[in-house]
Structure formats: structure tokens, C-alpha cells
């Protein structure tokens with residue numbers, strides 16, 4: 001289930017700020033038709049923290065229906081700063097998920113042992129495979145590589161979405177010794193896949209699903225030249241999409257291309273500056289040409 005590109009969908013809103021279900025449906029169909037291996041909802045890119053409980057339920061139900069139609073796995077984001085609430089969310093959302101994605105508890109900076117207990121509790125409660133979302137530059141918690149390997153060996157943990165913002169020594173160890181590592185830093189997807197990552201959860205694939213799917217296929221097929229060409233073509237797009245807080249630029253590009261009706265993001269996110277959006281659109285045009 002972890003192979004290929006899993007697209008963490010944006011959550012479209014109308015100009016009035018309300019959840020736009022038809023745009024969400026259209027985008028989910030689009031990325032799966034274009035070669036995405038799976039859908040991810042309620043992740044960072046989906047502005048999960050800015051949705052109401054009702055909206056989260058609607059997003060899950062909408063994408064569940066579509067993922068079943070395509071026989072593609074649906075990953076649902078869960079997880080908060082605390083174990084009890086994370087377990088509650090996992091139990092609640094597991095019924096409609098093939099995989100759950102739970103972030104390392106942020107801000108509190110618990111010990112590595114506390115983090116291991118946190119994920120063991122979520123995994124045991126949920127009953128569906130769990131992906132640990134390791135993103136130290138957002139959570140404020142850096143885990144030892146030994147802890148990451150222990151997490152991968154934990155019952156119910158299927159993989160780690162690993163986003164250290166670099167290919168560092170620990171990443172090399174993790175890729176060499178662990179199974180189920182997923183690339184989550186879009187700019188590093190190509191080297192992560194080349195070094196043995198199973199797949200990727202890639203926000204930029206909202207706007208270029210076919211190219212990212214082709215990149216994963218090329219690495220899988222051992223076509224190094226094609227993979228490198230695709231990486232070189234995608235990097236300017238990725239850099240533009242992440243030049244402002246994500247998913248503001250992604251939503252603006254999707255709206256410009258008619259893939260969602262409106263680019264609205266929720267506060268404290270703000271619309272991106274037009275120069276960055278133009279840069280992203282130019283990079284995307286270069287990719288499609």
C-alpha cells in the first residue's frame with residue numbers, strides 16, 4: 001500500500017470560506033486518474049488543523065467513496081499533541097481508512113520513550129496500519145535514528161513519512177536498515193526513492209500528479225536517466241510551491257488551472273504573492289510542454 005505517490009489533497013474552500021465538496025471530489029478523481037497511487041486527507045496540506053469536526057468527517061467520507069471506486073488506499077491524518085486525544089481520533093477515523101498518518105507529538109518535546117509509547121497506543125487502538133509522520137522542523141521534536149528504527153519495528157506501524165529537510169546521516173541509516181520509509185520533503189523525493197524509499201506523500205503532486213507518478217515509476221523501473229530528468233523538471237515547481245507557507249501557492253495554482261474553484265485558505269494562512277504563483281505556473285507550464 002505504501003508504493004507510488006500518495007497525494008495529500010488540499011481542502012478546497014469557496015470564496016465565502018465554506019468547504020467546497022465538488023472541488024474536492026474533482027481533484028481526487030483528477031489525481032487518481034493521472035496516476036497517483038493513493039489519497040491522503042487531513043494532512044498538513046489539507047489544513048486539517050483549521051477544519052471543524054463536521055468538515056473533517058465530510059472530507060473523509062467524500063474521499064473514501066472515491067478511493068474505493070479506484071481501488072486506491074486512503075490515508076487519513078490523525079494525531080494531536082496528546083496520546084489520549086490521538087487514540088480517540090484514530091479509533092473514530094480508522095473505520096474509513098486503509099492507513100492512518102499520525103504526526104510526532106509537537107511542541108511539548110516529550111522523550112523518545114514517550115513518543116514510542118504514544119505510537120504504540122495509537123497503533124494498538126486503531127487496528128489499521130499506521131504511518132508515523134516525522135517532521136522535526138515543524139514539531140520541534142527530533143528523534144534518535146535508533147528510535148525511528150524501533151518505531152518501524154513496532155506492531156501496527158507500516159511506515160514513516162520522513163521529512164528531515166535533508167538527506168542526512170540518520171536518513172541514510174534509516175533507508176539502509178528500515179522498511180516502509182516514505183519521502184515527505186518534495187524536493188528530496190527523487191534521492192529518497194533512489195535510496196530505497198517505498199514511495200512518497202507529496203503535496204506538489206496536487207498540481208502535477210502525472211509527473212510525480214512517472215518519477216516514482218522511473219525509479220522503480222531502474223530508468224535512472226528519466227528519473228533524473230523528471231526530478232530536474234519538477235524541482236523549480238516544488239521550490240515555487242513551497243516559497244510561501246503550504247498549501248497557499250498550491251491552492252492558487254490549482255484554482256488558476258481550474259482544478260478547484262477557488263484558492264481560499266484559512267487564517268492564519270494568507271493568499272500568496274502573485275510573483276510566486278506566476279513562478280509556479282511557469283514551472284508547471286514548462287513541465288507540461
Ligand SMILES: O=C(O)C1=N[C@H](C(=O)O)C[C@H](O)C1
Nearest residue numbers: 008043044045184201202203
Ligand atoms: O500534507 C502533508 O502532510 C505534507 N506535509 C509536508 C509538510 O508538512 O511540509 C509536505 C508534504 O509534501 C506533504
